Amino acid sequence: MKRLTIERLGHRGEGIARDGDARVFVPYALPGETVLAEVAGEQARLAEIVDASPDRVAPVCPHYAHCGGCAVQALRAQAYADWKRGLVETALRNAGLSLPVAPVIDAHGAGRRRATFHARMARGEARVGFMAARSHEIVEIDSCPLLAPELAGALPAARAIAHVLAPRGKPLDIAVTATLEGMDIELRGAGPLEDHESGALIEAAAAHDLARLTNHGRLVALRRAPFVAVGPARVPLPPGAFLQATQAGEDVLGGLVLEAARGARNVADLFCGVGAFALRLAREARVSAFDSAAESVDAMCAGARATSGLKPLGGAARDLFARPLTAQELAPFDCVVFDPPRAGAPTQAMEIARSPLRRVVAVSCNAQSFARDAAILVNGGFAAKNITPVDQFRYAPHVEIVAVFSRGEGQKRPKRSLLG
Incomplete structure (x- = not known):
């Protein structure tokens, strides 16, 4: 000791x-x-x-310090916000950038609308919960105060599903998302199901009023087709599709992006997902949106077609890591929004830096990869105007960032967008 x-x-x-x-x-x-x-x-x-x-305060959850879902629950609110802001400042400094960072915006809202529970099997019994810190050990929990009210039944449903598959002895990831029609669950780790397992899971889905249950993207039970509200649109949710962790987080990020892109008439949205930004931007601008997940792009386009009052929104499936939009392809746009996964997108950032673009809105969920990509843009002649941290991952060591980059006049752009 x-x-x-x-x-x-x-x-x-x-x-x-x-x-x-x-x-x-x-x-x-x-x-x-x-x-x-x-x-x-x-x-x-x-x-x-x-x-x-x-600055130590009482934690809000009895599982804190056992469950690894939360890292910092016992820190007073202002000190906690300062720490989250400091994560961005430190990452920028380590990347050689001295840039001002705005105060953190709290976007926890009603709580997390998606969560992934882990199940581990032993002697035919299932243990369901979150993993302990720096461990694969499961901490069984009976509730989580960070979940939105729409996920109140998530843990009982996850336990019922794990119980059905416990005889397999395989570890499971059980991803639960709150939708407008109820809970949507995607299973990972089970592999192909036997007929009797599918039947038991269909019964569990009914007992827990699930909208849908899928296994590695394959439909097991569909009681109501799940949709999510994305800006002005109702979007059909693909199994396991990415969504911002909280509805408030999506709204705050969307508002910051919309304000940063204001006045642009032709916008590219890179790593668009189901359209959290594209569908909002399309109220004011023509949008071309790209993502590697074809099913998410299709869902975004379906939502756009069913929504009145939007300007043209085109979507295309494209792996922006293997085939980033080139500087020439970026030339028609007044503004580019890019929101890559945690690893960031240095190759795409390099193409943006080489392009004649004058305005870029960068969104990130990882301070280190954001700082690296920001350095690429700054070295390419961009200046950072606003860097705003957004906290939708309360008590976790993750922070969302929205940053606006601009530079002087570039060459003339053609009027048509890449998608026509």
Whole structure:
């Protein structure tokens, strides 16, 4: 057992201390605290808080410090917001950029509208919950205070599904999404189902009033076709499709993107998903949208066709990692919005930097990859006007970012967009 002084919070929400010349990461410890911890290499287990931080508050969940779903629940609100903002500032600084970052916008709203529960099987029984921090051990939970009210029945439904498949002994991921028609569940890890398993799952779907149940994208039970509200549209939800974690988060991000693109008449939306930005932008501009997930692009286009008052919105399936839009293809646009996955999109950012574009709106859920891509744009002549962190992942070490980049006059653009 060692006595440690916590110096700061790391980017994963763990307290960082010094043990001689070595850094030690202490989950659930806060800056300024003196703690007793069991140390094993760089990792430590918090045993006792000797001197608590004045910023320490009571956690909102009894599973905190066991369940790994939340990293920082015991930190006072202002200190927590400062830490989240600091994640972006530090990442930019590490990328060689000195840029101002706006205060964090809280976008937790009513709570998470999607969650993935994990199930592990032993002796024909299923344990369902979230994983412990830095572990594959399952922490069984009876409720989660971060979930939206529409997911109140998510855990009982996940347990019922896991119980049906427990004899297989395979680990499962059970992704639950709140839709306008009720809960939509996508299973991963089960593999092809036997007829008796499908029958039992159909009964579970009915018992828990699921809108739909799919297994690796294949339909198991459909009671009501699930739709989600995306800006002005009603969009059919593909199985397992990506959505922003909270409805409030999507609304805040969409509002920031819409304001940043205001006045543009021809916009490209890269990594568009089901159209969180494209469908909002199409109220004011012609939009060409691209994503590798063809089913998400099709869903976005279906939503657009069923929505009146939108300007032309074209969608195309394209792997923007393997085939980024080139500088020449980007030339027709007044503005580009890009929202890549956590890994970022350096190759696409390079093409944007080489293009004659004058306005870019970058959205990211990872501070490190955002900073790297931002550096590419800055080195390409862009200046960052606004960098706004958005917190829809309350208590987690993740932060959304919306940034606006602009530069001076470029060459003339043709009037037609890439998609006609």
